[in-house]
Amino acid sequence: MACVAEARGGYTQPIGAARVQRERLFVFGYGFFVWYISESPLHQIRISAKNLGDVAHPDFCPRCFWVKLHAKKLPYQIFPGIFSSIDSYTRLYMRGHLERHQQLPAWLQGLGNVQSVYEGSLHYSKFNILDDTTNILLTGTPDEIFMLGNSEYIIVDYKTARYTGAQDRLYKIYETQLNGYAWIGQQRGIRPITGLSLVYMELITNEDALVHGGNLREGGFAMGFSAFIHPVTLDLTLIPPLLEKTREIFDMPVAPACREGCKDCEQVESLIALLNGGHPYDQ
Numbered sequence: 001m002a003c004v005a006e007a008r009g010g011y012t013q014p015i016g017a018a019r020v021q022r023e024r025l026f027v028f029g030y031g032f033f034v035w036y037i038s039e040s041p042l043h044q045i046r047i048s049a050k051n052l053g054d055v056a057h058p059d060f061c062p063r064c065f066w067v068k069l070h071a072k073k074l075p076y077q078i079f080p081g082i083f084s085s086i087d088s089y090t091r092l093y094m095r096g097h098l099e100r101h102q103q104l105p106a107w108l109q110g111l112g113n114v115q116s117v118y119e120g121s122l123h124y125s126k127f128n129i130l131d132d133t134t135n136i137l138l139t140g141t142p143d144e145i146f147m148l149g150n151s152e153y154i155i156v157d158y159k160t161a162r163y164t165g166a167q168d169r170l171y172k173i174y175e176t177q178l179n180g181y182a183w184i185g186q187q188r189g190i191r192p193i194t195g196l197s198l199v200y201m202e203l204i205t206n207e208d209a210l211v212h213g214g215n216l217r218e219g220g221f222a223m224g225f226s227a228f229i230h231p232v233t234l235d236l237t238l239i240p241p242l243l244e245k246t247r248e249i250f251d252m253p254v255a256p257a258c259r260e261g262c263k264d265c266e267q268v269e270s271l272i273a274l275l276n277g278g279h280p281y282d283q
């Protein structure tokens with residue numbers, strides 16, 4: 001009867017655009033041995049540059065990330081559409097102003113000598129790149145790519161939020177998101193990309209705005225926004241380690257452990273117990 005005398009851990013090797021995992025087992029029998037090689041293609045993953053930013057967040061939880069990568073859909077994912085409406089209105093407003101006046105509004109001229117917008121598709125179905133090393137398709141939907149007078153490009157993302165600069169608790173996510181866009185853009189021939197910026201559109205809700213007659217409209221009222229430009233350091237070296245980490249977590253056969261003390265995970269456990277017949281007052 002044959003017995004497994006030695007087993008080596010899996011390793012990876014590039015083959016064309018994809019990679020394969022190999023496992024070698026030395027199997028000894030009665031006077032002969034078999035060298036067994038199994039090859040299985042790495043499953044291709046698709047992830048947006050913004051979601052890749054989760055990996056860079058200071059409170060990153062590998063378990064949550066594993067679930068997000070593997071679950072087809074998560075429950076309770078209902079978000080108000082108002083923010084994407086404002087972002088898209090902002091984008092159209094800037095484009096319209098640039099077209100009419102050949103320059104951005106004065107409060108955005110800190111972005112540089114913007115002359116035009118990049119006319120190629122910024123939809124994630126086109127604006128993506130396959131990383132051969134990890135077999136991950138990184139996708140993005142930048143709000144805007146502007147071309148400067150010197151033919152350099154800058155990438156801008158609009159955020160409808162209070163401006164807190166690098167204190168924004170989502171800052172590491174935004175930093176990854178913008179560098180991810182630059183990483184995709186450079187490889188898709190949009191070069192050189194020399195600048196990244198967040199543009200915060202902050203609601204004006206002070207006393208003056210409340211009593212300002214110009215805000216009164218027939219049938220409603222107007223709310224204003226103040227713009228704040230926050231430059232983000234261009235550093236494409238941020239992206240490959242995050243893709244590697246994503247691959248590593250995706251390939252885990254089971255979800256990693258919960259982060260200690262996470263209240264959300266305790267609540268998920270309670271829900272599971274409840275659905276499995278526990279009494280609601282026991283939770």
Ligand code: SF4
Nearest residue numbers: 061064259262264265
């Ligand atoms: S520990 Fe918290 S963050 Fe991690 S999987 Fe559980 S709920 Fe998500």
